[in-house]
Amino acid sequence: MGSKNHEIVPTPLIEKIARLKGGASGVHKSISNLAKAGLIGRVKEAKYDGYRLTYGGLDYLALHTHASRKHVYSVGSRVGVGKESDIMIVADDKGTQKILKIHRLGRISFRTVKTNRDYLKNRQSASWMYLSRLAAIKEYAFMQALREEGFPVPEPIAQSRHTIVMNLIDALPMRQISSVPDPAALYAELIALILRLAKHGLIHGDFNEFNILIREDKDEQDPSIITPTPIVIDFPQMVSMDHQNAEMYFDRDVECIKRFFERRFHFVSTTPGPFFKDAKKTVGRDGVRRLDAAVEASGFTKKMAKDLEAALKEQQAQSRDNADESDESDEAEEDSEEEDDDEEHHVIGIQGSDTEEALEKLAINDGT
C-alpha cells in the first residue's frame, strides 16, 4: 500500500499501515524478517528512513493474488528470459499448465550506461514498478481485445501487478524452426496477420521470429498432414496505425518477416509490399472494431502509453548498445548461414511434437 505513493516507504508509514499487534517493536521485527527474505530492502542514501519493495517482493505479492484467485498453484521452471520479462511455467491446482509472464522493465544491465545516464538520472529507479505494471496492463488489454476478435494469440487468464497469466501454447518460436512444408503459405499467413492487425488499427511493433510461435496442427482426417499455425505473442510495444512513426513500425514488421523467410527458408515473395499507405486505407473498414481505440477506452491512458513507450525505447537503445559492444555483432551473425549453432532447430512435418518435447525445446529458448 505504501508503495503506491512512495518508492521508498517511510518506516513510520509502514507502522501506521501495518497496524500490527506488538507495537513498534513488532513492526520492526516483521520489517527485518521481510528484509532478510529479500522481499523489501532498506535504501542507504535515502533522505529518510524507509524501505522499498524489491522485485522479489513484488513477485511475491502478484503470486499471492494469482494463488488466492486459484489461477496459480505451483511454479515450475523458467522457459524464457528476455530483457524485459521472465517467462515461467506455472500450474493451477488441477495441474493445468500455464504461462506466467513477469514484466521487468528497468532491469537493465549497467554494462553500458551511456544512453541511459540521463534517463536514469531523471527517472531514477523510482518507476520500475510502475513501468513493469504498465507493460502488463497494456499487454493484457491487447491480448483480450485481440482474442475477442479471433486473432491467434494466447488466452489471457489473469493480470496482477507486473504479471500476466496466459495459457501455455504447445509450440516453438519460429526462430527454432528450420523448415516448413510450404514457406509461401506461412509467409502469406503472416503478412495477412499484419494486414488484419492494421485493419483493426494496430501494428505489433516486434513482429519477428521470436514472437511468433509455430504450432503444429494435425489434420483431423490424416494426422500425418501437419499445418504450421502461427500464434502471436508479446504485445507491450503495440502501436496504433495513427502513431506518428506508424509507417516505420509497419515497414519494420514486414521487413523482419521478409528477412527471416529469406535467410531461414530461402523464400522470397514475388509480390512487393505490403505498403503502409495501402494498409492505412483499410483501417476500420468494413465496420471492423478499432482495437487501438478500444484499449485506450479500457483505461490505458495516453499518458500511460507515453511513459511505457519512452521506457521501452530506452531499453531497446540500451540493448543495441550492449549488442554493439559484444564480440559477436549483429552483422557477423547476419553474414553467417550457420546462425545460432547452439540452438536446436526443429523440422516441421517430419517429427511430431508432444508437450514434453515442446517444453524441453522451450527450455533452451533464449527468450529474447
Ligand code: ADP
Ligand atoms: P519477451 O518480452 O521477454 O520477449 P515474450 O512474451 O516474447 O517475452 O516471451 C518470451 C518467450 O517465452 C517466447 O519466445 C516463448 O518461447 C515463450 N513464451 C511466451 N509466452 C508463451 C506461451 N503463452 N506459451 C508458450 N511459450 C511462451
Ligand code: MG
Ligand atoms: Mg518476445
